[in-house]
Amino acid sequence: MVITLLPLFLISAVTIGLLLRSWPILSAYSLKELLFGSIWKPSQGLFGFWPFIVGTFWVTVVGVGLAVPPCLLVSIYLAEYAHAFTRSIAKPVLDLLAAIPPVVYGVWGLLAIVPFVETFLAPFSKRWLAFLPFMAVNSPTGFSILAGGIVLAVMIAPLVISVVFEIFATVPNDLRFASLAIGATRWETIRRVVLPQVLPGIIAGIVLGASRAFGETIAVLMVVGNVPQVPGSLFDAAYPLPALIANNYGDMMSIPLYDAALLCAALILLGVILIFNIAATLVLKRFMK
Amino acid sequence: MNSHIQVRNLNVFYGKQQALKEINIEIPRQQITVIMGPSGCGKTTLLKSLNRFLELTDGTQISGQVLVDGQDIYASAVDVTEVRKRVGLLAQRPTPLPMSIYENVSYGMYIHQMRKDKREYKDAVRHYLELAGLWEEVKKRMHDPATSLSIGQQQRLCLARGLAVEPEIILGDEPTSALDPISSQHIEKKLLELKSQYTTVVVTHTLRQAKRLAEHVIFMYLGEVVEAGPAQEVFNHPQQERTRQYLEGLF
Structure with a gap:
């Protein structure tokens, strides 16, 4: 009983701890200044999280957007x-993919995806897609939101x-059979019977x-x-919130409010997740019930 | 006998286990044929060979022929969805689709694009609900979810849904076993009313139901057809010892 409640206790403790430690900056600046300020110069007392929030948002959107259709x-x-x-092979392979450490994905990204973006996707976009919003190629390196997203x-x-x-798998087979029994194809059955049932779950x-x-954090920041x-x-290039925290916490802690600002970033991250x-x-x- | 379905040398294996052995039967047109026998004898397997439902289970092997009007439904050129449109199935448990009452009935017609406009669909839905004896009970709540119906009503809805794609053959896989006695009577009554228009094949494990419905009987035991023939002959003068024992309730 006590051990089962431990995770709940830990989450509360972490949240409260972050809240207390980021309190100095939360009381020194308004939430609007922190969240929507676009300049990050801690040494000058400027703590705008906006670049990091936008960076996180885009990397996530690109990642999810690329992953969802094939998934x-x-x-x-x-x-x-x-x-x-086929299923009995696919399942363990997927589990294996999920078990690869993020840093390995990071190295793979560094060695394969960044050069791929630099030498292929960026020139392609520059030639054909530059008129679209968010497709302009301003930076010559492959280190980019797109690489992070991929x-x-x-x-x-x-x-x-x-x-x-x-x-x-939670949709009972009887429903599929009922549809197939009147001569629906498998795809008609999926589209009209199964998908409407599972849509909230897919989302x-x-x-x-x-x-x-x-x-x-690590794979993206690489x-x-x-x-x-x-x-x-x-x-x-972008600078997502997790990368901000991981790269900077522990350095330059003598700057006033720097520590509180980074922990505030952690708080935002924790809240959203x-x-x-x-x-x-x-x-x-x-x-699943 | 004017037979609608002929089964020739049908063998079915689930993995290594043989479920049907050398089945050769004829099913008469526009009569009710009852397949009976103790549980596990292959009744449902035989039934599901008639609308190609067996192949939905992994590891099923089927050999032999099932001829509907002389055409082998297992021939490679045959479109399985056409077979299932011609051969409707009423399942053991009612399975309303997760849609409204109206949509359950229009679903099949819509998929096969059998009507031209909304008006025609509406009329057709009404017609088939009347045919299944459900119209009066649901006419004011056509757009309620089908799951809001009682289980007996759900089974009549499934009957209407099956009839709506204009099959020639209706299969019933113990279609009353999940229902209360009154609802069972409703379904039996409907099957008897419809038998002059449809060839009907019903699996049952209750002898009394078999006697109420059957004009033609197939008695199965351990994956084999022991005896088949007109109901009066089989019930009154069984030729085989095992049929006689079954009819006397010895197993």
Whole structure:
């Protein structure tokens, strides 16, 4: 009983601890100045989180956006079409993918994705897509939101696939048979009977993936460039919140309020992830009971 | 006998286990054929071979022929969705689709694009609900979820849904076993009313139901057809010892 409650206690303790430690900066600046201020110069007393919030947002959106369409197709294939044998191979492989340490994904991103963005995607976009918003190529290196997003997409794919697959498995076969029995094809059955049933669960699975992407630190910070600017394009470097904390906490702690500012960033991160997870868990619970 | 369905040399394996052995039967047109026998004898397997439902289970092997009007439904050129449109199935437990009452009935017609406009769909939905004896009970709540119906009403809804795609054959897999006695009577009554328009094949494990419904009987035991023929003959003058024992309730 006591041990089961321990996680709850830890979450509360961490939240309260972060709140107390970031209190100095929360009381010195208004929330508006902190959240929407776009200049980060701690030595001059400027603590605007906006560049980091925008950076986190874009990396997450690109990661989730790239991951979701193929993940949905894979889950649907595995749940509705694949032979039991295929499934028995795919499941452990996905678990294995999920078990690869983030730093390995980071190295892979550094060695494969960053050069790929630099030598292929960026020139391509410059030539053909530069007129689109967020597609301008201003920075010559491959360290960018796009690189971070691609790495994240690969990292969250196993999670999203396995959650969505489980959701599909909760739909009773009788419903599929009822539809097939009147001559519907498999796809008509999926689209008209199964999908409407599982839609909330799919969204919850995506939110869970987004929450994972939002908090991912090391793999992203290795490829995203870490420049504290408000990015204007997918090819710009960005500086997500987790990277800010990981790169800076422990250095330059003599600057007034610096420590409080970084812990405030951690608080924001924790808050968003808690909300995402709680929302997703509540939806998923309805399916899994 | 004017037979609608002919089954020839049908063998079915689930993995290594043989579920049906050399089945050769004929099913008469526009009559009720009852498949009976003790549980686990292959009744449902035989039934589900008639609308190609067996292949939905991994590891099923099927050999032999099932001819509907002389055409083998297992031939490679045959479209399985066409087979299932022609051969409707009423399942053991009512399975309303997670939609409204109206949409449950229009679903199949819509998928096969059998009507031209909304008006026609509406009329057709009403027609099939009347045919299934459910219209009066649901006409004021067509857009309620189908799951809000009682279980007996749900089974009649499933009947209407199946009839709406204009099948020639109706299969019933113990269609009353999950229902209360009154609802069971409703379904039996409907099947008897509809038998002059549809070839009906019903699996049952209750002898009394078999006697109430059957014009033609197939008696199965351990994956084999022991005896088949007109109901009066089989019930009154069984040729086989095991049929006689079953009819006397010895197993």
